[in-house]
Amino acid sequence: MILDQLILPWLLAWLMAGLGAYLVAVLDRWMATGSTQAGSVWLAPLASAAWLLTQQATTTEAPDAGAWRLAPALYLALAATGLALVPWSPTLVGVDLATSLVLWGSLEALATVVIFLHGWSANSHLALIGAYRYVALGISYLLVSMFVLIGVALPAESLRWTEVVAAQESLWHVVSQPLGLPLFLVVGLGLTFWGPLDLADSTDLSTGTAVERSGPPRLVWALARAAMLVAFSAIAATAFLGGWMGPWLPGPAWLLLKSLAVLVVLLWLGRRLPRLAPERCLTLMWVVLLPLSFVDLIWAGAVALWMA
Amino acid sequence: MTPSLATHIAFVVLAALAVLSGWRVFCTDSMVRASFFLLLSFIAVGGIMILLTAEYLGVAMFFMMAVEMMVMALFMVMFMMNPAGLNPMKMVHQERVAIVAGVAVFGVLSAVAVLGDFPDMPLPAEHAPVISLGRELLGDSMLVFETAGVVLLTTMVGVVVLSSRRGRYGRADEGSVPPGLEPGGEPAGRPKESEEEKGEEGGHAHQHHH
């Protein structure tokens, strides 16, 4: 019992977090075409990690000691918890709660808190601006995310990820709820503040919440951001692309491939678009995406009724 | 079903965390720290709820409290951002009243817990908390919940409208006046003002803005 309820989820989550973060670094470098980066794509992330590990972890003048030390680790923990929720096959699930979908939602909400603490605790102005900019926008991402997730839970009549996947037996949600996946991808970029929605650690704030970070904590923060992106891709694959389902290959392989596809799309978008201006982003979220998520929810409900 | 040893240990740890972080709320000198200690306390309580197999309520607790405390902290930083809300501030006021009230409430609540006569009915095995919660929300209590929801939403919209400087007819501090029915005419839809009120137009507009 201890083996499959404690050790297995733990191993699964951390393995995915570690390998996933590495993969994100490799893919992102590989996508930077014609890039100025030297060295092999495979070795470079490891070299950068080793460099950060040798570096001193600086501190600022009068930071909030607890939050300053804990925030990167907490974010990594949230990402790993998210990865533990992903069902790899009907039986291979790290944590199979009856409300695992809501738990994912609360991870998104807690991530907002942790990112805020990361910026706030530094006691430095640019980091602070990044932190509360993230929160101001994060609320709108959260709302969209919730409606999209409710839409996914409706046909399954359950808040359990395994049953959400099982409900896609006949038709994947990416087809039956066409608005869902695009909305969820935008939310994913927003919540992991990646690419065009990187408004917390952005260049106009000289890397925002991470502006005062150096050494191992900075490595942990970078790892956590990448792992969160992986968790998001895996959850998106679970919610919309039928998770483990597919012919020929075993379930976990399918999930891996689908998550990879989502991850590549997210990273590609990150390279392809400029960063949104925060004001425009807010308008986009509340005026365009939020109503669209209502439409998605109504659509999902109607389809669920019709199919039932 | 008797809880396992692990459950007991988890309960003790979570309960201690809830009480400790609850106590820290009153010792810290920053509003942001106070709200996040409170969040920690709530998360511990949510954990205890999961132990009590109220899974949905426990997880929903994480969710709701995270957003709630975050919004609270954000507003505090926005209005007290000196800088980053990290400069110490005194967080407790009227200690004596607070201590008396706290002790009294604790006494009453623990008396209820200790002396109260709780029903002793085990839950049916097929009981599903999400389903029963759904039935409650959309069944008998629907009217209450929906009314409360609509009232809250109206309040929120109202507050935004009242606090915004941008009005329907221009900025409030520049004298938000509806246009006339014909070009250059009297503002439409307004009762005729007496001469004396007209003289105080500036002050009038200013009141709108507050």
Next chain:
Amino acid sequence: MSWQRRLAARAPAAVFLAEAARIGPVRETLALVPGIRLVDTPRHASVLLVAGVIPTGWRDDLRRIHDQLPAPFASVWCRCEPFEALRNPIRIDVVEALPQGVVETHRELMLGKRDSAPRLLPDEPPNPWEGLGDDGHGGEGMMGGTPYGRPMAMNMQDDRRDGLTLDTLTFRLGPFHSALPPGLQAEVSLQGDLVQAWTVTRKPFAGVVEPIFHAARQSSVPIAELELARARHHLHRLYRGLWLAGWPTMAERALRLAEKLGPNSDVAGLRRELERGGLWRLALPEPGRGVLDEAQARQLGGPAARAAGIDADLRSEDASYRRLGFAPTCREAGDTAARWRQWLDEIEQSLSLAGRAARYDLKTAETAAVETPRGPWAEGFPHDMSDLLGEVLPELEWGEALLTLASLDVAALDPLPLANDWRTGFAEAKREGSP
């Protein structure tokens, strides 16, 4: 030697570049070097690169930046005097040697062949603790006092956006902040993320243009070269702007274009990518933000003036340009978005002029009046206009303010040319580029 350090030595050298006065486009040169990563904050760097002449008043700020780098770190000095307190400073005066020198420094640091630089300042708060009251938190009630030099919240300023008055956060930025013109220091007051006030406390260092613009004041020069230098200047500014706008892919692309610039280069592809990616629709401030009025635009001159609809361009007074059918390109709006478009327009125009001029081998006819990329240089030359920022930036949101700042070339023009040998690469690039 541990495997970890050997691995770390293979990581790109993270460089924080402190640009000082009288130095050419060092940032642009280093940005394309494999094995070097330019970072925006000293906390992320392992090498501090100081390039250019540091005036006396700026040396203390540089010391403060020097001490912010996490150990192990080192500093490299290009065309300036290192601090006396440093034991074995690395001095590299030839710009071509910089990339290798910087990478080598990083390697030596990681492999332990070089000790980390010493700290120059005592590790203590720059301002004393001055909290008042019972618990050290403030004076009367909950407010007052200036703990660590920062006043407690006592804001009575009206908000400029929607009347929701927030507390003001005031801080200093610069003088070596990577998003500001080199040398500029500003005191910024923010309410939320809205710029409430922007006071320039130290003026930026005078900017330099390529030597050919100085040569054009002495004698007539080939128009093709002059126009290519102008296009390169604008591409470099576009690079900095795009970097700030969070689009490193495109920033790099602009820089690569600048590196290989010739009369046959084409900027249309870059423009198309920028439009398609939604730079104007998504990233830049909305139309009507960051507008210069006519007087301001006229004072600033150059592309900023032309973006505001003033068709002043000294090139139209030059007979050779007239032969090429030159007419100034203008935009009407005069806002931030228009200035960004103006860059692309002028690059396009310069390239087409360069192409035609190269065909006829035309030289400039005028030496008394030269239009530099920064603005007109006749009897007067572009002066420092950084005080303009205090008028334009308030009421903009932080990101908008920085993108607006990037679109404005407010530093004065350095009337003295850089020594010709500062970078031989320029001449080479030009020779390769021209047909």
